[in-house]
Amino acid sequence: MTSVADKLRFEPSPLPAHLETLRTEVRAFLKEALADVPVVTRSHSWEAYDAEFSAKLGARGWLGMTLPKEYGGHGRSAFERYVVVEECLVAGAPTGFHWVADRQSGPLLLRYGNEAQKREILPKIAAGRACFAIGMSEPNSGSDLASLRTRAERTATGWRVNGTKIWTSNAHRANYMIALFRTDPDPNKKHAGLSQFLIDLSKTRGITPRPIKNLQGGRNFNEVAFVDAELPPDALIGTEGQGWRQVTEELAFERSGPERYLSCFFLLRKLIDQVRDRASPATLARIGTQVAWAATLRTMSLSIAAKLNAGQDPALEASVVKDLGCQWEQALPGLAQELCELEPTLEGFGTEYQQVLGSLVQVAPSFSLRGGTPEIMRGIIAKGLGVR
Amino acid sequence: MNETQQMLEDSVNRLFGDRLGWDQLTAIEEHGFPTALWQEAVEQGITKVLASEAAGGMGVGWYDAYPVLRAAGRHAVPLPVAEAAIAEWLAGQAGVELPEGVPGLLPATLGPAQLTAAGLRLDSVRTPWGRNADYLVGVAETGTGAELVVASPKGLAIASEDNIGRDPRDSLTGTAALIARQALPQPADSVRWLGALARSAQIAGAGAAALDLALKYSSERSQFGKPLSGFQAIQHYLADLAGLVASVDAITMAACAGLDQRGMAPSGRNARFEIAAAKCRASEAVEKLTRLSHQCHGAIGFTYEYGLHFLTRRLWAWRAEFGGAGEWGEYLGRIAAEVGGDGIWPAITA
Numbered sequence: 001m002t003s004v005a006d007k008l009r010f011e012p013s014p015l016p017a018h019l020e021t022l023r024t025e026v027r028a029f030l031k032e033a034l035a036d037v038p039v040v041t042r043s044h045s046w047e048a049y050d051a052e053f054s055a056k057l058g059a060r061g062w063l064g065m066t067l068p069k070e071y072g073g074h075g076r077s078a079f080e081r082y083v084v085v086e087e088c089l090v091a092g093a094p095t096g097f098h099w100v101a102d103r104q105s106g107p108l109l110l111r112y113g114n115e116a117q118k119r120e121i122l123p124k125i126a127a128g129r130a131c132f133a134i135g136m137s138e139p140n141s142g143s144d145l146a147s148l149r150t151r152a153e154r155t156a157t158g159w160r161v162n163g164t165k166i167w168t169s170n171a172h173r174a175n176y177m178i179a180l181f182r183t184d185p186d187p188n189k190k191h192a193g194l195s196q197f198l199i200d201l202s203k204t205r206g207i208t209p210r211p212i213k214n215l216q217g218g219r220n221f222n223e224v225a226f227v228d229a230e231l232p233p234d235a236l237i238g239t240e241g242q243g244w245r246q247v248t249e250e251l252a253f254e255r256s257g258p259e260r261y262l263s264c265f266f267l268l269r270k271l272i273d274q275v276r277d278r279a280s281p282a283t284l285a286r287i288g289t290q291v292a293w294a295a296t297l298r299t300m301s302l303s304i305a306a307k308l309n310a311g312q313d314p315a316l317e318a319s320v321v322k323d324l325g326c327q328w329e330q331a332l333p334g335l336a337q338e339l340c341e342l343e344p345t346l347e348g349f350g351t352e353y354q355q356v357l358g359s360l361v362q363v364a365p366s367f368s369l370r371g372g373t374p375e376i377m378r379g380i381i382a383k384g385l386g387v388r
Numbered sequence: 389m390n391e392t393q394q395m396l397e398d399s400v401n402r403l404f405g406d407r408l409g410w411d412q413l414t415a416i417e418e419h420g421f422p423t424a425l426w427q428e429a430v431e432q433g434i435t436k437v438l439a440s441e442a443a444g445g446m447g448v449g450w451y452d453a454y455p456v457l458r459a460a461g462r463h464a465v466p467l468p469v470a471e472a473a474i475a476e477w478l479a480g481q482a483g484v485e486l487p488e489g490v491p492g493l494l495p496a497t498l499g500p501a502q503l504t505a506a507g508l509r510l511d512s513v514r515t516p517w518g519r520n521a522d523y524l525v526g527v528a529e530t531g532t533g534a535e536l537v538v539a540s541p542k543g544l545a546i547a548s549e550d551n552i553g554r555d556p557r558d559s560l561t562g563t564a565a566l567i568a569r570q571a572l573p574q575p576a577d578s579v580r581w582l583g584a585l586a587r588s589a590q591i592a593g594a595g596a597a598a599l600d601l602a603l604k605y606s607s608e609r610s611q612f613g614k615p616l617s618g619f620q621a622i623q624h625y626l627a628d629l630a631g632l633v634a635s636v637d638a639i640t641m642a643a644c645a646g647l648d649q650r651g652m653a654p655s656g657r658n659a660r661f662e663i664a665a666a667k668c669r670a671s672e673a674v675e676k677l678t679r680l681s682h683q684c685h686g687a688i689g690f691t692y693e694y695g696l697h698f699l700t701r702r703l704w705a706w707r708a709e710f711g712g713a714g715e716w717g718e719y720l721g722r723i724a725a726e727v728g729g730d731g732i733w734p735a736i737t738a
C-alpha cells in the first residue's frame with residue numbers, strides 16, 4: 001500500500017558541515033561589499049544590475065563554481081554554489097548582471113555548447129563578466145511556450161532569424177542571448193520544430209531591443225525585434241529539433257534554486273526589526289509562522305539540490321517548491337504592511353522600511369510569472385500525480 | 389528512505405492497512421478500544437519502536453522511527469502508538485523499564501507539588517487513552533531537574549471524553565501510586581515537544597491519506613461527461629494538497645533528524661527550532677488539507693459512511709493538540725524578535 005505522497009519525498013539533506021567556512025567567508029565579503037549600497041536598492045536583489053559587483057564576486061571564485069577548471073570554472077559542488085546563492089539573496093546583493101549566466105546559461109553551454117563556445121564563454125561567466133538574456137517568451141506565446149513563431153532559417157552562411165521576443169530581461173545590456181526559435185515550420189512539429197541558439201549580441205546585426213517600462217517605472221525587460229538577423233552556423237546549441245528538451249532541462253535549473261522562495265527575505269528581515277520591540281503575542285505568532293515557512297522551504301530546496309547533485313531529475317519536486325515558495329513570498333509584502341500599518345512609499349519618501357515595502361509590494365506580482373506561473377506549475381504537479 | 393525506515397514502513401502499513409478499514413474504524417468508534425489490534429502492534433514491536441535495546445526495542449532514533457508515527461496518521465490509527473513511542477523513548481533516556489500494557493502519557497509537565505509521598509497528584513489531567521491506560525507516564529520538574537515518573541492509574545476518577553477524532557482524551561483526578569521515578573537527562577517539558585513532533589508526523593500521514601482518497605474519488609466520479617480529475621480546478625486542488633502534504637512531511641522529517649543529532653536541551657543550537665517550525669506548519673496546513681480534500685469529494689465526503697472523516701476529524705483535533713500554529717509561531721516569533729532581522733537567517737541556517 002503506497003501513497004501518492006511518496007512520489008514527493010523531500011529527504012532532509014543538510015549541507016555538509018565544512019561549507020560553514022565558505023558561508024562565513026561569503027557573509028564577511030557581502031557585509032563589506034554592500035556596506036554603502038542603499039537598503040532600498042538591496043531589496044531589489046536579483047533585479048538589481050551591477051556589473052562591478054558581479055566581477056568582484058567572480059574574482060572571489062564564487063561564480064561558475066560548478067563549471068570544470070579547464071573552462072575557467074572552479075570544479076566545486078552544487079552545494080557550495082547553493083551557499084553562495086542563498087547568502088547573496090538574503091543579503092540583498094545585486095545579482096542581476098550575472099544571475100542568468102551563473103544559474104542556467106553556463107550549465108547549458110557546458111552540456112550542449114561546442115568546444116569553441118565553451119572555451120570562449122565559460123571563463124567569462126566564471127569571472128562575472130558575461131551577462132545573459134533568455135529569449136523564450138513571445139507576444140503570442142507565454143505559458144504555451146511551444147507555440148512560439150520566431151523563425152530561424154538555414155542559409156548558405158548559417159541562420160537567418162525573423163520574429164519578436166518579449167519580456168526578455170536585460171536584452172538591452174546583455175552580452176549574449178540564448179534563444180529558442182522555430183527551425184521547422186511544419187505545424188505537426190510543435191515541439192520537434194524548435195531549436196536553441198547562442199547569440200553574441202555585440203556582433204549580431206538586425207536585433208533591436210526596446211526596453212519596456214514596468215509598473216514600477218524600471219526598465220529591465222524588453223521587446224526584441226529580429227529582422228533578418230544573421231547568425232553563424234555554430235550558433236545552434238545542441239541538436240536541431242531538440243530545443244524543447246534542452247529548454248525543459250534549462251527550466252529545471254531555473255525552477256529549483258533558493259531564489260524561488262528568497263526574493264522577499266530581505267523584507268522579512270526588515271519587518272522583524274520594525275516590530276521586535278513592541279510586538280504583541282499575536283504579531284509574534286504571525287512573524288514566527290513566516291519563519292516556519294522559510295525553514296520548511298529551505299529544507300525542501302536543499303533536498304532538491306541534493307537530488308540534482310546526485311544526478312537525479314527533481315523536476316516535479318522543483319515545481320512544488322516553486323509553487324509553495326511563490327504562494328508564501330507573494331503574501332509577505334501584504335503581511336509586512338498589515339503588521340506595521342504603514343503605507344508603502346516611493347523611493348525617496350517615507351522611512352527606509354516604507355520604501356522597501358513600496359518596492360516589494362510593486363514587484364510581488366512578478367514572482368508568480370517569472371519562470372512559469374503557478375497555474376502551469378500545478379499542471380505539472382497534477383501530471384506527476386497521474387491525473388493529467 | 390533508508391532500510392530501517394522501509395522495513396518499518398512496510399510492517400506498519402501491512403498491519404494497519406489490513407486491519408483498519410472503514411468497517412473496523414466504525415466498529416472501534418462504537419465498541420471502544422481494539423485490544424486485539426493493540427496486542428498485535430505490541431507483538432510486532434511497533435509500540436516499542438523507540439524503546440532502548442535493553443528494553444526490547446530497536447534502539448533507533450526519531451528519524452528512523454518517523455514512518456511509524458506517520459502511519460499512525462495515515463491509517464487513522466485509534467491506538468496510542470505515538471504516545472507509546474514517546475513514553476518508551478523517555479523511559480530509555482531515564483533507564484527505566486516501563487510496565488506491560490497501554491501507556492497513559494501525561495501531556496503537561498508535572499510540578500513539584502504534584503509529587504508527594506502518597507504518590508502523583510492529578511487534578512483533571514487530560515490524558516490520551518486515560519481510560520484504557522495500564523500505567524501513567526509523565527515528566528516532572530522537581531526543582532533540581534527533570535524526572536521521569538511512572539504511576540498506576542488504579543483508583544483515579546476518570547471523566548471520559550473523546551476528542552473530535554473520537555479518540556479518548558480522558559481527564560484523570562486523584563492520587564496515582566508511584567511505580568518508578570528516575571532522573572531524566574532531558575528537559576522537563578519534553579513531552580510537549582515530542583508530542584508536537586509526533587502530531588506533525590500524524591498530520592503528514594493523515595494528509596497523505598486524504599490526498600489519496602481525493603485522487604481516487606475524483607478519478608472515479610464523473611460529471612459533465614468526464615472524471616472530476618479532468619477538470620483543471622480539481623487538478624489544482626490535488627496539486628495544492630500534494631505540495632502541502634510534502635511540505636509538512638519535509639519539515640517534520642528534518643525535525644526528527646535534527647532531534648537525533650542535536651537533542652532538545654534548551655541551550656545551544658537544538659532541535660526546538662525545527663520542531664516548532666514543523667508543528668506550526670502542520671497545524672496551519674490542516675485548514676487547507678481538510679477543506680480541499682472535502683471539496684474534491686462533494687457531499688459523499690460529508691457522510692459518515694464514506695469515511696474521509698476518520699482522517700479529517702483527526703486532523704482537526706491534532707491541529708490543536710500539543711499546541712497550534714499560533715503557539716508555535718509565537719515561540720519562533722520570540723526567537724526572531726530576540727535575534728533581530730540580521731540574526732534570523734543565521735538562526736535558520738545554523
Ligand SMILES: Cc1cc2nc3c(=O)[nH]c(=O)nc-3n(C[C@H](O)[C@H](O)[C@H](O)COP(=O)(O)OP(=O)(O)OC[C@H]3O[C@@H](n4cnc5c(N)ncnc54)[C@H](O)[C@@H]3O)c2cc1C
Pocket residue numbers: 133134135136137138141142143144166167168169170221366369370371372373374375376620
Ligand atoms: C519580471 C519578468 C521577467 C521576465 N523575464 C523573462 C525573460 O527574461 N525571458 C523570457 O523568455 N520570459 C520572461 N518573462 C516572461 C514570463 O516567462 C511569462 O510572463 C510567463 O511565462 C507567463 O506568460 P504570459 O505573461 O504570456 O502569460 P499568459 O501565458 O498569457 O498567462 C496569463 C494567465 O493565464 C494563465 N494561464 C495560461 N495558460 C493556462 C492554462 N493552460 N491553464 C490555466 N491557466 C493558464 C497563466 O497562469 C496566467 O495566470 C518575464 C516575466 C516577468 C514578469
